[in-house]
Amino acid sequence: xxxxxIQLRRRRGVFSMAILSLASLIGFGFLQKNTAPVTFRFVxxxxxxxxxxxxxxxRSGSYGFSAAALLISLWAFFQFRRDKKVHVQSALGxxxxxxxxxxxxxxxxxxxxxxxxxxxxxxxxxxIFGSMAGVLCERSGVINIAIEGQLLASAFAAGVVAxxxxxxxxxxxxxxxxxxxxxxxxxxxxxxxxIDQVILGFxxxxxxxxxxxxxYKKLLIPYQNTWNSGPILKPIEIPLLSKIPVLGxxxxxxxxxxxxxxxxxxxxxxxxxxxxxxxxxRAIGEHPTxxxxxxxxxxxxxxxxxxxxxxxxxxxxxxxxxGAVGAFGKEMTAGKGFIALAALIxxxxxxxGAVMAALLFGFADNLQGILSITGTPIPSEFMLMAPYIxxxxxxxxFVGRVRAPAADGIPYSRESSx
Amino acid sequence: MSVExxxxxxxxxxxxxxxxxxxxxxxxxIHAILGENGAGKSTLMNILYGLLQPDSGxxxxxxxxxxxxxxSDALAVGIGMVHQHFMLIPVxxxxxxxxxxxxxTKSLGTLDLSQARAEIARISKEFNFDVDPDAVVETLPVxxxxxxxxxRALMYNAKVLILDEPTAVLTPxxxxxxxxxxxxxxxxxxxxxxxxxxxxxxxxxxxRITIIRRGKVVGTALPSAxxxxxxxxxxxxxxxxxxxxxxxxxxxxxxxxxxxTVTDNRGVELVKNINLEVRAGEIVAVAGVQGNGQTELAxxxxxxxxxxxxxxxxxGENILGRSVSDAIHSGVAFVPESRELDGLxxxxxxxxxxxxxxxxxxxxxxxxxxxxxVVRSEAExxxxxxxxxxxxxxxxxxxxxxxxxxxxVLARELSxxxxxxxxxxxxxxxxxxxxEFVHERMIAERDAGRGVLLFSTELDEVFALADRIAVMxxxxxxxxxxATISRSDLGLLMAGVKQVKA
Numbered sequence: 071x072x073x074x075x076i077q078l079r080r081r082r083g084v085f086s087m088a089i090l091s092l093a094s095l096i097g098f099g100f101l102q103k104n105t106a107p108v109t110f111r112f113v114x115x116x117x118x119x120x121x122x123x124x125x126x127x128x129r130s131g132s133y134g135f136s137a138a139a140l141l142i143s144l145w146a147f148f149q150f151r152r153d154k155k156v157h158v159q160s161a162l163g164x165x166x167x168x169x170x171x172x173x174x175x176x177x178x179x180x181x182x183x184x185x186x187x188x189x190x191x192x193x194x195x196x197x198i199f200g201s202m203a204g205v206l207c208e209r210s211g212v213i214n215i216a217i218e219g220q221l222l223a224s225a226f227a228a229g230v231v232a233x234x235x236x237x238x239x240x241x242x243x244x245x246x247x248x249x250x251x252x253x254x255x256x257x258x259x260x261x262x263x264x265i266d267q268v269i270l271g272f273x274x275x276x277x278x279x280x281x282x283x284x285x286y287k288k289l290l291i292p293y294q295n296t297w298n299s300g301p302i303l304k305p306i307e308i309p310l311l312s313k314i315p316v317l318g319x320x321x322x323x324x325x326x327x328x329x330x331x332x333x334x335x336x337x338x339x340x341x342x343x344x345x346x347x348x349x350x351x352r353a354i355g356e357h358p359t360x361x362x363x364x365x366x367x368x369x370x371x372x373x374x375x376x377x378x379x380x381x382x383x384x385x386x387x388x389x390x391x392x393g394a395v396g397a398f399g400k401e402m403t404a405g406k407g408f409i410a411l412a413a414l415i416x417x418x419x420x421x422x423g424a425v426m427a428a429l430l431f432g433f434a435d436n437l438q439g440i441l442s443i444t445g446t447p448i449p450s451e452f453m454l455m456a457p458y459i460x461x462x463x464x465x466x467x468f469v470g471r472v473r474a475p476a477a478d479g480i481p482y483s484r485e486s487s488x
Numbered sequence: 489m490s491v492e493x494x495x496x497x498x499x500x501x502x503x504x505x506x507x508x509x510x511x512x513x514x515x516x517x518i519h520a521i522l523g524e525n526g527a528g529k530s531t532l533m534n535i536l537y538g539l540l541q542p543d544s545g546x547x548x549x550x551x552x553x554x555x556x557x558x559x560s561d562a563l564a565v566g567i568g569m570v571h572q573h574f575m576l577i578p579v580x581x582x583x584x585x586x587x588x589x590x591x592x593t594k595s596l597g598t599l600d601l602s603q604a605r606a607e608i609a610r611i612s613k614e615f616n617f618d619v620d621p622d623a624v625v626e627t628l629p630v631x632x633x634x635x636x637x638x639x640r641a642l643m644y645n646a647k648v649l650i651l652d653e654p655t656a657v658l659t660p661x662x663x664x665x666x667x668x669x670x671x672x673x674x675x676x677x678x679x680x681x682x683x684x685x686x687x688x689x690x691x692x693x694x695x696r697i698t699i700i701r702r703g704k705v706v707g708t709a710l711p712s713a714x715x716x717x718x719x720x721x722x723x724x725x726x727x728x729x730x731x732x733x734x735x736x737x738x739x740x741x742x743x744x745x746x747x748x749t750v751t752d753n754r755g756v757e758l759v760k761n762i763n764l765e766v767r768a769g770e771i772v773a774v775a776g777v778q779g780n781g782q783t784e785l786a787x788x789x790x791x792x793x794x795x796x797x798x799x800x801x802x803x804g805e806n807i808l809g810r811s812v813s814d815a816i817h818s819g820v821a822f823v824p825e826s827r828e829l830d831g832l833x834x835x836x837x838x839x840x841x842x843x844x845x846x847x848x849x850x851x852x853x854x855x856x857x858x859x860x861x862v863v864r865s866e867a868e869x870x871x872x873x874x875x876x877x878x879x880x881x882x883x884x885x886x887x888x889x890x891x892x893x894x895x896x897v898l899a900r901e902l903s904x905x906x907x908x909x910x911x912x913x914x915x916x917x918x919x920x921x922x923x924e925f926v927h928e929r930m931i932a933e934r935d936a937g938r939g940v941l942l943f944s945t946e947l948d949e950v951f952a953l954a955d956r957i958a959v960m961x962x963x964x965x966x967x968x969x970x971a972t973i974s975r976s977d978l979g980l981l982m983a984g985v986k987q988v989k990a
């Protein structure tokens with residue numbers, strides 16, 4: 071049987087899921103020494119209640135979910151034999167494996183299930199904004215390593231402005247401008263002067279870290295009361311929707327930033343694939359010479375998109391200060407911009423794909439946090455690695471060939487293309 | 489619509505690409521612009537299409553002066569272009585490619601492709617193009633991609649169509665179809681500017697011919713001119729188009745490829761189960777449309793392809809799976825497809841490039857030492873032998889013309905003990921003079937009892953040199969035929985059509 075690369079990859083995915091299921095059955099099931107009840111809580115606050123909590127025996131839970139994963143692998147195998155996609159099966163299998171793991175890890179403890187998911191969403195917010203900024207830049211053919219710098223600069227600007235004005239709205243309005251300012255530097259040097267974009271992005275990050283550290287030390291610490299004690303955005307509950315059990319408090323009892331995020335993600339995904347702007351943006355990222363030859367002004371569209379990307383990243387940056395803790399902290403973005411970049415690649419340069427990847431990263435991050443509080447058999451250092459291990463497994467097993475926009479990172483000029 | 493270019497001049501640094509070029513294309517004619525590679529034809533057309541700006545000169549359409557600053561200006565006055573390297577986005581569909589830059593939108597700025605689909609279907613039917621508006625361009629054969637470009641130009645009401653070396657990427661059959669399409673376009677009132685260096689095609693369709701050499705118009709001609717006359721004008725001196733070649737006297741097998749399969753790193757088979765033999769004193773040409781596995785087959789003989797199965801014997805000894813230097817020292821000379829990228833180190837001097845393969849062997853070097861005086865004196869000899877035109881052997885090889893660069897490659901590869909010469913597109917992009925030199929050298933190697941394996945996409949070259957022709961299609965050798973095969977039969981084989989032998 072001759073398999074195409076896609077089929078080969080699918081087969082690899084199915085087999086690795088089956089092997090993981092088996093390992094889970096043995097590792098979390100057979101080898102679990104002391105079984106104890108594990109409780110999942112489904113209620114957070116004021117939502118209508120369907121079930122309050124669910125308690126089950128940890129060993130039988132691990133057995134059950136591992137067996138389910140094994141059955142799903144079998145299902146996926148039949149799908150593969152019929153040459154069909156295995157996306158649904160991968161998602162279900164992944165979820166079952168995760169539940170098997172949680173039963174084992176939280177044996178004898180309580181998992182706040184809704185809280186786990188809500189926290190995961192919140193941890194994903196800056197990643198999602200960052201990866202949207204990445205999508206906008208890289209689909210147009212400009213590599214954006216400076217997402218980290220955009221997030222940090224706008225977090226700083228939002229925090230300081232909100233603190234000075236005692237008003238979150240001003241903070242929220244200034245943050246996109248700060249992101250756009252960083253984009254302006256990126257766009258000017260990358261597009262106008264054709265500087266190597268990877269080096270440029272890296273230098274911008276270092277610049278922003280240096281600037282914010284300096285101002286933090288000279289302004290925000292000595293004059294903390296005026297400069298660094300900003301207010302925080304209040305959650306807005308959407309009537310009815312916020313009362314849905316489990317989903318309500320996760321998705322519909324959030325700050326304006328999260329609602330903006332839903333709108334921006336949908337708008338970018340729709341625009342990129344369905345509109346004139348999107349067609350042109352993808353064209354200049356794939357084959358700028360061809361776009362130019364039909365009258366599209368490549369560099370000005372790139373410039374525009376990089377600036378829009380800065381605005382988007384800026385809102386994500388505002389989340390760190392006015393959206394979460396109020397005060398700015400030194401280097402508080404802590405590499406989230408780079409993880410956003412990873413989410414972009416993992417999501418194959420597609421907006422919704424990047425969102426899925428960012429949610430996965432956010433979930434792994436939050437699970438790690440909750441398990442390290444409740445206490446698990448695993449050292450917390452390993453738990454910290456979990457998001458990245460999840461990435462590697464997902465990329466090698468399920469995502470398959472990743473193809474960047476063909477002209478990503480290559481400056482365009484007419485004379486040099488001849 | 490008529491187009492006139494007056495005194496167009498364009499320089500790139502010290503190079504004068506177009507030197508006061510003037511020409512006039514009349515309404516409804518096919519005007520061929522004939523010139524060698526590097527004569528400045530593409531530059532001139534890119535200026536007419538607005539992709540480049542001239543230093544001086546002017547353009548007029550229907551006797552009215554126009555300014556063309558960008559391709560959109562050219563389209564607006566009715567000038568369309570089919571580029572040598574297609575201006576299509578590989579991951580887009582045909583319809584998406586065609587509407588790009590002229591999108592129709594519905595509410596919310598969403599794309600409306602329905603009108604474009606209908607229009608593509610109409611033109612496709614009218615010219616018998618067989619183009620599906622919803623096919624993704626990268627999955628289409630090259631000939632169909634070119635038709636997409638033609639459809640696009642027609643949809644934007646091009647009255648003058650520039651075709652820049654349109655046949656370079658086509659099979660002979662596709663070329664014939666294109667020539668037919670050109671005639672049909674002309675009969676419907678479209679003027680065509682046809683850029684080429686292939687004499688036969690010019691004679692087949694052109695109404696008038698302008699010949700360009702080194703950036704200047706050197707003359708005009710009618711298609712009734714003989715090929716010799718056209719070639720002489722194009723090159724600037726008398727050219728012998730036929731080669732003197734003695735009957736082959738094949739001896740023992742020097743290169744034997746057995747059940748060779750080459751895959752890429754994703755496991756896709758690029759060369760499938762090939763068997764081929766080259767004997768002493770014969771030239772075997774591998775013909776085929778570009779991208780059918782020739783590149784990989786050639787590289788595999790040098791052990792440059794990492795994933796191979798099978799056997800490659802040089803004079804009876806298997807070298808597959810051993811090192812590149814084993815292949816070289818077992819007697820393989822290799823002229824790579826891209827001399828700039830794979831054949832030479834541009835910033836190194838000519839003398840250094842001449843010893844890249846033997847720099848560590850006596851008399852050039854010994855242990856840690858190298859002997860520059862020997863390197864230099866040997867280089868002087870090679871320059872004489874291979875007629876390499878240069879000021880000094882210490883000049884960087886990047887300062888040479890394409891023909892002289894190729895002579896440096898040949899000089900290096902043929903100056904060690906050689907049994908088999910593997911030459912991949914050895915005359916691509918060369919001027920006629922250098923092509924003659926390379927061809928004569930290949931025949932000289934054959935007559936000296938070496939085996940020559942020539943990879944070429946040019947039928948003229950295949951017929952001029954080959955004693956036997958192996959045709960590659962989709963990674964397989966679908967037939968090995970004597971050089972007496974007709975052009976059209978060979979063309980069919982290159983398109984994958986294998987006739988049943990009577």
